Amino acid sequence: xxxxxxxxxxxxxxxxxxxxxxxxxxxxxxxxxxxxxxxxxxxxxxxxxxxxxxxxxxxxxxxxxxxxxxxxxxxxxxxxxxxxxxxxxxxxxxxxxxxxxxxxxxxxxxxxxxxxxxxxxxxxxxxxxxxxxxxxxxxxxxxxxxxxxxxxxxxxxxxxxxxxxxxxxxxxxxxxxxxxxxxxxxxxxxxxxxxxxxxxxxxxxxxxxxxxxxxxxxxxxxxxxxxxxxxxxxxxxxxxxxxxxxxxxxxxxxxxxxxxxxxxxxxxxxxxxxxxxxxxxxxxxxxxxxxxxxxxxxxxxxxxxxxxxxxxxxxxxxxxxxxx
Numbered sequence: 133x134x135x136x137x138x139x140x141x142x143x144x145x146x147x148x149x150x151x152x153x154x155x156x157x158x159x160x161x162x163x164x165x166x167x168x169x170x171x172x173x174x175x176x177x178x179x180x181x182x183x184x185x186x187x188x189x190x191x192x193x194x195x196x197x198x199x200x201x202x203x204x205x206x207x208x209x210x211x212x213x214x215x216x217x218x219x220x221x222x223x224x225x226x227x228x229x230x231x232x233x234x235x236x237x238x239x240x241x242x243x244x245x246x247x248x249x250x251x252x253x254x255x256x257x258x259x260x261x262x263x264x265x266x267x268x269x270x271x272x273x274x275x276x277x278x279x280x281x282x283x284x285x286x287x288x289x290x291x292x293x294x295x296x297x298x299x300x301x302x303x304x305x306x307x308x309x310x311x312x313x314x315x316x317x318x319x320x321x322x323x324x325x326x327x328x329x330x331x332x333x334x335x336x337x338x339x340x341x342x343x344x345x346x347x348x349x350x351x352x353x354x355x356x357x358x359x360x361x362x363x364x365x366x367x368x369x370x371x372x373x374x375x376x377x378x379x380x381x382x383x384x385x386x387x388x389x390x391x392x393x394x395x396x397x398x399x400x401x402x403x404x405x406x407x408x409x410x411x412x413x414x415x416x417x418x419x420x421x422x423x424x425x426x427x428x429x430x431x432x433x434x435x436x437x438x439x440x441x442x443x444x445x446x447x448x449x450x451x452x453x454x455x456x
Contacts, residue, residue: 140318141289143275145242148177148233153320154195157182160233160240162247162268163427164297164312165336171308172209172404173299174412174427175249175266177233177240178202181220182323183410185442186451191322199223203449204238206251206262208306209404215304216448217253217262224454236452246270247314251301257447264301268312271295272366280347281326282354286319293334293341293362311336313427324433326350331376331389333415335424339364342371342419342426344391350433359391372420379415382406388430393418401425408444409435 135153140146146160157180165172180198181187187201202225205218219236227234231242237252246269253262270292277287290313297312313334319326330347345358359371372391379388379400388411392398398417405412415428435441 135320137284137287137318137320139277139287139289141275141277141291141316145231145244146247146291146316147230148240148242149228149230150318152179152198152318154197155191155322156180156318156320157198157322158316158318160291160314160316162249162266162297162312162314163334164266164268164299164310166299166308166310168308168310170211171299171306171310172414173266174205174207174209174404175251176205177235178205179226179228181449182319183436183445184220184449184451185445186220186449188322188437188442197223199226199228202226202235204235204240204251204253206238206253207405208262208301208304211306215255215260215262217251217255218449219253219256220449220451222453225452246295256450261303262301263303264299264306266300267298268292268314269296269298270314272362272364274362274368276368278345278358278360280330280345280356280358281349282356283326285321285326286323287317288345288358289316289318290341290343290360290362291315293343294339294364311338313341323431324350324437326353327433329387329430329432329434331428331430333390333417333426333428335417335419335426337424342424344371344373346376346389346391374419382411382430384408384411386411386430386432386435388413388415388428390415390417390426390428391419393421400428407448408441409433
């Protein structure tokens with residue numbers, strides 16, 4: 133049976149109630165840095181946790197409703213408030229409306245002007261309370277989807293490539309404002325079915341965001357590259373795409389690459405997350421003569437598909453099944 137996309141982003145904002153393909157996924161992603169440079173965060177609301185060993189095991193048995201494997205991933209970086217939370221939950225713990233998504237005790241809500249995230253989670257592997265509110269207000273909105281593969285089975289929406297964020301947490305005690313970026317992804321199949329790996333980055337500036345997507349197709353699939361610049365006036369243009377340059381590998385041996393002007397080498401400033409198949413970093417690169425600081429992501433789907441890797445993941449990704 134052929135499935136098609138029911139887009140998870142509309143002209144009015146995120147659509148958390150859109151139908152999803154069996155064994156597929158949707159996620160809404162936020163990253164932010166404080167104006168003072170001392171704090172950072174990422175939040176990912178996931179229906180069909182793409183890097184879940186529980187979801188991967190269920191898919192091996194047949195078709196699965198993605199909502200049976202949902203999670204709100206919240207990570208606080210830098211300073212005294214470093215925390216990681218990602219608890220997978222089944223469909224009984226999820227409530228979906230067009231502009232509101234509840235996963236366990238946490239909630240994500242779009243009110244037309246911005247995104248409100250109410251966080252109430254437990255960290256892992258050592259359980260601590262993570263409770264607070266995040267408010268994202270777009271400076272620029274964008275509702276156009278971009279395919280990441282030739283068959284358009286995987287789509288990406290840069291919902292708010294430029295945005296402001298306000299962060300207020302009770303536990304740990306945090307209160308800061310900064311720059312932010314909000315997007316969404318949706319797929320009709322598992323990532324590892326169509327990709328071997330990818331590198332993604334978004335530079336963060338006050339008037340412009342530059343997003344790079346470089347994907348390597350699996351099983352003979354084509355490689356694709358996206359380079360887009362989003363300006364504060366709402367304009368979008370194809371950005372510079374100089375050749376990919378390597379950066380330092382992670383301790384797990386995950387390769388990191390990004391694009392950089394000739395004669396200049398990109399560099400890793402800070403590794404925020406390092407897993408056997410994945411890395412999130414702050415990097416420095418140069419595009420069109422401009423030195424940029426960017427969030428960067430490298431993922432090896434070929435390595436994620438290995439069983440030994442998946443057996444390591446429950447330590448950071450516990451699963452809670454609702455009582456019937």
